[in-house]
Amino acid sequence: MGNFSFLSFVFIVFFSCSTFTLTGAYDPLDPNGNITIKWDIVSWTGDGYNAVVTLYNFQKYRHIQAPGWQLGWTWAKKEVIWNMAGGQATEQGDCSKYKVSLPHCCKKDPTIVDMMPGIPFNQQTTNCCKGGVLSSWVQDPSTAISSFQITVGASGTTNKTVRVPKNFTLKAPGPGYTCGPGKIVTPSKLITQDGRRVTQVLMTWNVTCMYSQFLSQRTPTCCVSLSSFYNDTIISCPTCSCGCQNNASHPGSCVEANNPYLASVVSPAHSNKNSIVPPLVQCTSHMCPVRIHWHVKTNYKEYWRVKVTITNFNYRMNYSGWNLVVQHPNFDNLTEVFSFSYQPITPYSNINDTAMLWGVKFYNDMLMQAGPYGNVQSELLFQKDKSTFTFEKGWAFPRRIYFNGDNCVMPPPDSYPWLPNVSPRPNFSVLTITLTLLSALAFLYTHA
Numbered sequence: 001m002g003n004f005s006f007l008s009f010v011f012i013v014f015f016s017c018s019t020f021t022l023t024g025a026y027d028p029l030d031p032n033g034n035i036t037i038k039w040d041i042v043s044w045t046g047d048g049y050n051a052v053v054t055l056y057n058f059q060k061y062r063h064i065q066a067p068g069w070q071l072g073w074t075w076a077k078k079e080v081i082w083n084m085a086g087g088q089a090t091e092q093g094d095c096s097k098y099k100v101s102l103p104h105c106c107k108k109d110p111t112i113v114d115m116m117p118g119i120p121f122n123q124q125t126t127n128c129c130k131g132g133v134l135s136s137w138v139q140d141p142s143t144a145i146s147s148f149q150i151t152v153g154a155s156g157t158t159n160k161t162v163r164v165p166k167n168f169t170l171k172a173p174g175p176g177y178t179c180g181p182g183k184i185v186t187p188s189k190l191i192t193q194d195g196r197r198v199t200q201v202l203m204t205w206n207v208t209c210m211y212s213q214f215l216s217q218r219t220p221t222c223c224v225s226l227s228s229f230y231n232d233t234i235i236s237c238p239t240c241s242c243g244c245q246n247n248a249s250h251p252g253s254c255v256e257a258n259n260p261y262l263a264s265v266v267s268p269a270h271s272n273k274n275s276i277v278p279p280l281v282q283c284t285s286h287m288c289p290v291r292i293h294w295h296v297k298t299n300y301k302e303y304w305r306v307k308v309t310i311t312n313f314n315y316r317m318n319y320s321g322w323n324l325v326v327q328h329p330n331f332d333n334l335t336e337v338f339s340f341s342y343q344p345i346t347p348y349s350n351i352n353d354t355a356m357l358w359g360v361k362f363y364n365d366m367l368m369q370a371g372p373y374g375n376v377q378s379e380l381l382f383q384k385d386k387s388t389f390t391f392e393k394g395w396a397f398p399r400r401i402y403f404n405g406d407n408c409v410m411p412p413p414d415s416y417p418w419l420p421n422v423s424p425r426p427n428f429s430v431l432t433i434t435l436t437l438l439s440a441l442a443f444l445y446t447h448a
Contacts, residue, residue: 029060029345029347029354030059030060030061030062030347031347032058033058033062033211034058034208034209034211035055035056035057035058035170035208035209036055036056036058036207036208037056037071037168037179037206037207037208038053038054038188038205038206039051039182039204039206039207040052040053040201040203040204041201041203041204044202045153045157046157047153047154047155047157048082048151048152048153048154048155048157049157050149050151050152051150051152052148052149053071053112053147053149053150054145054147055071055134055147056144057134057136057144057145058137060136060137060345060356061136061139061323061325061345062136062211062404062405063133063134063135063136063139063144063405064132064133064134064172064173065133065173065404066131066133066173066320067131067132068114068130068133068134069113069114069170069171069173070111070112070169070172071111071113071169072109072110072111072167072168072169072170072171073109073110074108074165074166074167076164076165077163078154079155079165080103080106080152080154081103081104081106081153082103082152082153083150084105084112084148084149084151085149086114086126086149087112087113087114087115087128087148087150088104089107089112090110090112090113091111092106092107093105093107093110103153112148114129114130114131114133115128115129115131115148116129117129125148128147130143130146133320134172136321136323138323138343138345139321139323139358159202159203162203164205165182166181166182168180168181168182168209170209174217175216176211176216177209177211177215178209178210179208179209179210180207180208182206182207183205183206184204185204185205187201187204188201188204189201211405213407217406219242219243220406220407220408221242221288221289221290222242222288222289222290222292222403222406222408223237223241223292224237224291224292224398224401224408224409225291226294226295226411226416227293227294227296228295228296228391228396228417229295229298230296230391230417230419230420231417231418231419233417236285236286236411237284237285237288238286238409239285239286241286241287241288242287242288243287244287245283245287254280254281254282254283254284255281255282255283256282256283257282257283257370262315266316278316280314281370282315282370284313286409288409289312289313289314290312290314290319290367290408291310291311292308292310292311292324292408293310294307294398295307295309296391296396302383302384303335304381305379305381306396307378307379308324308326308377308378308380310324310375310376310377311374312367312370312374313370313374314369314370315369316369318367318368318369319366320366320367321358321365322358322359322376322403323356323357323404324401324402325345325355325356325401325405326355326357326400327353327398327399327401328353328397328398328399330385330388330389331354331382332352332385333382333383333384334381334382335382337378337379338378338379338381339363339378340357340358340359341359341360342356343355359376364376391419392418393416393418394416394417397416397417
């Protein structure tokens with residue numbers, strides 16, 4: 001019985017670890033990346049408090065695009081939201097027990113969204129009103145923060161009577177983030193605009209949310225194709241990288257590029273940026289919404305050049321603020337990047353083999369939906385390191401590529417374009433040459 005209990009314990013521990021591994025959110029390229037939610041109580045009211053809630057996107061290259069984040073939780077007691085600025089609850093809930101003035105939200109589990117740009121100033125607050133869009137920390141730290149103010153009632157009016165909400169959830173805009181419990185931390189300190197006075201809030205708790213691609217979407221969202229100047233073969237994305245064509249059982253899962261009914265399928269109703277609509281991709285062998293093509297373009301004496309093209313096959317999605325993360329050993333000798341912004345990502349301080357690329361603002365930071373404008377491209381110029389550089393065995397191609405933080409499907413390594421076969425050099429020994437000459441002289445002597 002004792003052995004059985006021990007084995008059962010080992011199995012439970014192993015199963016728990018395996019489950020954590022599958023759904024875990026650890027990213028080796030961004031080990032400290034997370035979204036931190038800070039809840040600062042700044043003043044007490046008659047039946048509750050006023051608070052400022054701030055979302056910090058500390059992820060290097062993963063951002064939140066339209067239709068934006070949705071933050072939810074479950075109240076610990078019977079709290080209500082009296083007023084909000086810079087954000088709003090998606091539902092009011094049942095407020096029938098209030099006779100004089102109605103709260104903003106009476107739901108036990110409210111869901112909060114950001115306000116849209118252009119709302120009246122008296123409804124705004126600092127770092128609000130971006131439609132829920134958060135930039136990644138590397139691309140633009142100033143727009144990687146979102147905030148709203150909230151007035152909570154029926155909650156208690158002291159540090160000992162207030163309870164931290166439970167079951168925090170973050171959708172950005174779909175599932176993908178797992179949030180830990182709220183933890184009471186040292187109260188935040190605020191500095192006045194003139195920098196001469198520091199004030200302290202009454203109470204602060206933090207919530208940390210981590211991203212998991214497995215939770216976000218069970219299937220990949222992008223794939224990689226390869227080509228080179230020294231080989232005519234174009235290595236396409238692996239078949240069914242993100243799914244397979246299944247129009248027989250699921251009509252409308254994809255559409256041909258030259259289909260006359262394409263305009264009717266992509267209706268104006270699907271262009272609403274505030275709603276989540278299923279992707280409609282162009283019919284391809286890989287069925288991915290996004291393809292990244294890496295082309296080894298030119299070879300110089302001291303340099304070599306690569307062309308990178310990102311193509312959008314999704315007819316219902318514009319990718320705003322997109323970014324690309326590429327791993328390749330020659331990034332420590334990157335000389336110039338054309339028409340993209342660039343910053344190295346070095347999770348291991350002495351190894352510079354990972355680059356983050358993104359569009360130039362107001363130029364190509366928007367990857368348009370599938371069609372004639374649905375692609376962006378750039379070229380990278382590398383200096384050759386004679387100790388490592390080679391075109392052999394696929395060395396010139398990337399090891400891994402991420403698009404908007406999601407790992408893209410790579411072709412199998414044995415399919416990479418290799419250098420063309422070279423005819424072997426003739427290998428004649430001195431003995432062979434000598435015997436040949438002697439045979440020729442003997443032949444001439446006997447026939448003289």
